[in-house]
Amino acid sequence: MEGFIPVIGIEIHVELKTGSKAFCSCSAGYGGEPNTRCCPVCLGMPGALPMLNGEAVRLAALAAVATGCTVEKRFHFDRKNYFYPDLPKGYQISQRDTPIGRDGAVRITADGAEKDIRIERIQLEEDAGKLIHRPEDGLTLIDFNRCGVPLIEIVSGPDMRSAAEAVAYVAEIRRIMRFYGISDCKMNEGSLRCDVNVSVMREGSGVPGTRCEIKNINSLSFTAKAIEAEFERQCGIISRGGTVIMETRRFNEDTGKTERMRDKETALDYRFIREADIPDVTLDDSYIDELRRETGRTPARRMREWRDRWGVREDDASLICFSREMADYFERAAGGCADPRVLTSLTVGTVIPEYGDATPFPPEYLSRAADLFASGKVTSTAVKKLIKIMGDTGLDPDAAAEKNGLLTLTDREEIRALVRRAAENDPRSAADVRRGKTKAKAAIVGGVMRLSRGAADPRIAAEEVDAFFAEDGD
Numbered sequence: 001m002e003g004f005i006p007v008i009g010i011e012i013h014v015e016l017k018t019g020s021k022a023f024c025s026c027s028a029g030y031g032g033e034p035n036t037r038c039c040p041v042c043l044g045m046p047g048a049l050p051m052l053n054g055e056a057v058r059l060a061a062l063a064a065v066a067t068g069c070t071v072e073k074r075f076h077f078d079r080k081n082y083f084y085p086d087l088p089k090g091y092q093i094s095q096r097d098t099p100i101g102r103d104g105a106v107r108i109t110a111d112g113a114e115k116d117i118r119i120e121r122i123q124l125e126e127d128a129g130k131l132i133h134r135p136e137d138g139l140t141l142i143d144f145n146r147c148g149v150p151l152i153e154i155v156s157g158p159d160m161r162s163a164a165e166a167v168a169y170v171a172e173i174r175r176i177m178r179f180y181g182i183s184d185c186k187m188n189e190g191s192l193r194c195d196v197n198v199s200v201m202r203e204g205s206g207v208p209g210t211r212c213e214i215k216n217i218n219s220l221s222f223t224a225k226a227i228e229a230e231f232e233r234q235c236g237i238i239s240r241g242g243t244v245i246m247e248t249r250r251f252n253e254d255t256g257k258t259e260r261m262r263d264k265e266t267a268l269d270y271r272f273i274r275e276a277d278i279p280d281v282t283l284d285d286s287y288i289d290e291l292r293r294e295t296g297r298t299p300a301r302r303m304r305e306w307r308d309r310w311g312v313r314e315d316d317a318s319l320i321c322f323s324r325e326m327a328d329y330f331e332r333a334a335g336g337c338a339d340p341r342v343l344t345s346l347t348v349g350t351v352i353p354e355y356g357d358a359t360p361f362p363p364e365y366l367s368r369a370a371d372l373f374a375s376g377k378v379t380s381t382a383v384k385k386l387i388k389i390m391g392d393t394g395l396d397p398d399a400a401a402e403k404n405g406l407l408t409l410t411d412r413e414e415i416r417a418l419v420r421r422a423a424e425n426d427p428r429s430a431a432d433v434r435r436g437k438t439k440a441k442a443a444i445v446g447g448v449m450r451l452s453r454g455a456a457d458p459r460i461a462a463e464e465v466d467a468f469f470a471e472d473g474d
């Protein structure tokens, strides 16, 4: 594949997290007994009229703002006509002429470099139902529960040049959608799906070849594998002097190869017409300004700021940015903390696994707990217990540490007394030390740690063991 570069553009379909469907009041939740969440509107009965869901518009506009797009202030819907058994109207309500968002960009980091990927358009549309193929009797069943669930389609520019960039882009879009509560983006439940366009460009030519679209990829690792397989296939065709045909393909997870589904449809095939049953929508400036205020700083921007200000590594920042609540919480905690690195590792290693983004104590408590550990007043084991206890009892960190004996024991007198007891409890090791086997000191230090229930400062304990036997020998 020397001399060839892949050119990749991605269309991401994201189901919006609304309570009801895009054009009727049926539940938009995932699952449910088949065909229990439908009505004449989403079943496409003659004469049934759609009613636009305001929350779907808000989430789609929020997605546009959060990805740096210009929001269309006046838009309408179009009918995209095609026959599919899971779309009983015979057309999908979508947006061709006036997508709700245009000309945005998101920044990704891949292979150690930052890069902006353009977003050409974001359009609001509806999902189709689900076909269930039953191999046991050869029947295909249809579940219309998903039919009419609101979607946005996010269309990137053909800006990615490797599978790693494509994966970073999908992950960034997923982060943004989750961060703002636009979608739960569960790829395994189909609430985020990717169509990937791949073509091959000769290095230095600047002109991409014919592209193929790989439909409905539902995991990040398959995205990477599908791109690599398709790139290899197209390079093979070109090297043999053949021509790549524009077509729609699918990724076969078992063979690891892409295979042909059908010729690629063009816009002409869909006979788009204006959707006349839904009036034009006008968004006023104050509506969009409000969304801008709500969006605030994007997760990518916060991650950069945390790196510069507190030295937070990208993988940690990425974990913390899994939700806006967590990111806000972390910022408040880090702002009041002496050692943000300690705070970061406690957040990622203990708080998020334990509580997700519903931490039951205020951020100031977490800062203080991190400071107690950073200053050596509690040990690494004790600080984890401390966080659990704060969560269970609501006690502040100082009170919780005090009450539960978690403060590190640094008092030399007390530690000296423990050393004496440890030596009495373990006469064999004590005798070994006295006979010059210095290795046996570790057993006595271990005894001190046990007697103090892990609270003794291990460095002081070791020094006091040395001192004890030195005096002993005099």
Ligand SMILES: [Zn+2]
Binding pocket: 021, 024, 025, 026, 037, 038, 039, 040, 041, 042, 043, 148
């Ligand atoms: Zn319905």
